[in-house]
Amino acid sequence: MSHIINRRNWLRLAGLLSAGLGLSRWQEAKAAFIPDSVAAEQRLFQEFAQLNNLPPDTIPALKARLFANENPYGIAASAKEALNKASVLGNRYAWMEFAQLKTLIGKEEGVAAKNILITPGSSDVLMAGAAYYSQKGPILTCRPTYDDLLERATGMKGQVLTVPATAGLGYDLAALKAKALSTPGLSMVYIVNPNNPTGTLVPAAELTQFCRDVAPTVPVFIDEAYIDFLEPAERPMLGKLITEGLDVILARTFSKIHGFAGLRLGYVMAQPKTLQQIKPFTNGEFAVSITTLMAGIASYQDQAWQTYCRTENAKARDYTMKALKGLGYEPIPSAANFILFPIKMKTKAFEGQMYGHGVGIQTREIDKQPYCRVSIGTQAEMETFVDAFKKVVG
Numbered sequence: 001m002s003h004i005i006n007r008r009n010w011l012r013l014a015g016l017l018s019a020g021l022g023l024s025r026w027q028e029a030k031a032a033f034i035p036d037s038v039a040a041e042q043r044l045f046q047e048f049a050q051l052n053n054l055p056p057d058t059i060p061a062l063k064a065r066l067f068a069n070e071n072p073y074g075i076a077a078s079a080k081e082a083l084n085k086a087s088v089l090g091n092r093y094a095w096m097e098f099a100q101l102k103t104l105i106g107k108e109e110g111v112a113a114k115n116i117l118i119t120p121g122s123s124d125v126l127m128a129g130a131a132y133y134s135q136k137g138p139i140l141t142c143r144p145t146y147d148d149l150l151e152r153a154t155g156m157k158g159q160v161l162t163v164p165a166t167a168g169l170g171y172d173l174a175a176l177k178a179k180a181l182s183t184p185g186l187s188m189v190y191i192v193n194p195n196n197p198t199g200t201l202v203p204a205a206e207l208t209q210f211c212r213d214v215a216p217t218v219p220v221f222i223d224e225a226y227i228d229f230l231e232p233a234e235r236p237m238l239g240k241l242i243t244e245g246l247d248v249i250l251a252r253t254f255s256k257i258h259g260f261a262g263l264r265l266g267y268v269m270a271q272p273k274t275l276q277q278i279k280p281f282t283n284g285e286f287a288v289s290i291t292t293l294m295a296g297i298a299s300y301q302d303q304a305w306q307t308y309c310r311t312e313n314a315k316a317r318d319y320t321m322k323a324l325k326g327l328g329y330e331p332i333p334s335a336a337n338f339i340l341f342p343i344k345m346k347t348k349a350f351e352g353q354m355y356g357h358g359v360g361i362q363t364r365e366i367d368k369q370p371y372c373r374v375s376i377g378t379q380a381e382m383e384t385f386v387d388a389f390k391k392v393v394g
């Protein structure tokens with residue numbers, strides 16, 4: 001650890017970060033194929049390895065890895081067991097397992113198997129959505145939000161229109177609705193709920209009404225990557241709108257509550273016709289391995305594991321919120337596994353100094369105000385974060 005992070009190196013890192021290091025050829029090659037958010041994390045790793053003369057692709061030793069909204073508890077024991085069982089099936093194509101998972105999802109969400117497409121993580125369907133909708137017309141959203149789909153769309157020469165967020169940095173549904181219904185030629189409305197990076201939540205009833213009002217005119221694409229952190233009774237359960245025939249697209253991932261960020265599993269629910277249109281731009285269901293699929297089937301049924309992760313996340317989040325407020329900061333109330341709050345330092349200097357203490361977080365500017373986004377790790381990791389934060393902000 002000490003050979004990786006020391007005072008001299010964090011100063012150099014902070015300097016390099018603020019100078020905006022050019023991408024290496026390795027980075028360029030990777031950035032071409034992966035979402036921007038992942039590329040940004042990998043760039044940090046690379047810069048760190050470079051500073052310390054470590055071999056490329058070295059992952060720096062962090063005391064608390066709080067920059068990627070991952071699940072700090074790992075994967076369920078039931079998922080590990082399924083992975084082991086599946087490993088001997090590696091010579092066989094997955095077949096019935098897709099149907100099995102769709103049956104489970106369909107039962108839970110109130111949709112039919114024909115409304116579900118399994119994907120290797122939800123990024124696959126975000127990229128496919130960007131490819132398909134960006135060529136049809138402008139995409140409407142509310143920023144700040146998760147930019148991967150939007151940046152891919154503009155990268156493909158598509159147009160992204162935005163409405164400003166509410167005063168609390170939430171999605172402004174009234175403004176979105178007004179613009180969606182008055183702008184001819186829109187291809188879709190993109191909403192992230194709970195939102196990333198803000199952690200804000202659009203209440204279920206409002207979102208349901210929004211879809212009923214807007215989806216008959218413009219498709220509504222809702223990225224629900226963090227939905228599992230809500231208590232079941234709080235979830236919007238928008239599958240019913242799909243069954244009613246509305247053009248609502250729901251992207252889900254196993255990367256968060258299930259801890260499958262590295263295993264790669266997600267799914268999208270939509271009208272069969274919409275799935276047919278998006279599917280050619282995805283990598284196809286066969287991009288999901290049988291091991292991941294079988295582990296996913298186990299994890300999906302493991303309610304105890306999901307409840308454990310949700311409860312622990314809420315406890316560690318409460319602790320962090322209280323600690324930040326106690327230090328005079330104003331974190332935005334979060335419904336997810338991360339917290340966004342305004343900081344009083346320049347973003348890259350703050351990021352570099354936190355790294356110097358072995359804590360990886362993300363920063364960004366919103367309306368010229370620097371913010372920190374910290375993922376919720378274990379209680380011990382959040383205590384490490386708070387200790388480091390106190391040292392950095394004095």
Ligand SMILES: Cc1ncc(COP(=O)(O)O)c(C=O)c1O
Nearest residue numbers: 121122123146196225253255266
């Ligand atoms: C809002 C949102 N959507 C989608 C993703 C992509 O996740 P994955 O591709 O791992 O499913 C993320 C990842 O952090 C996210 O924050």
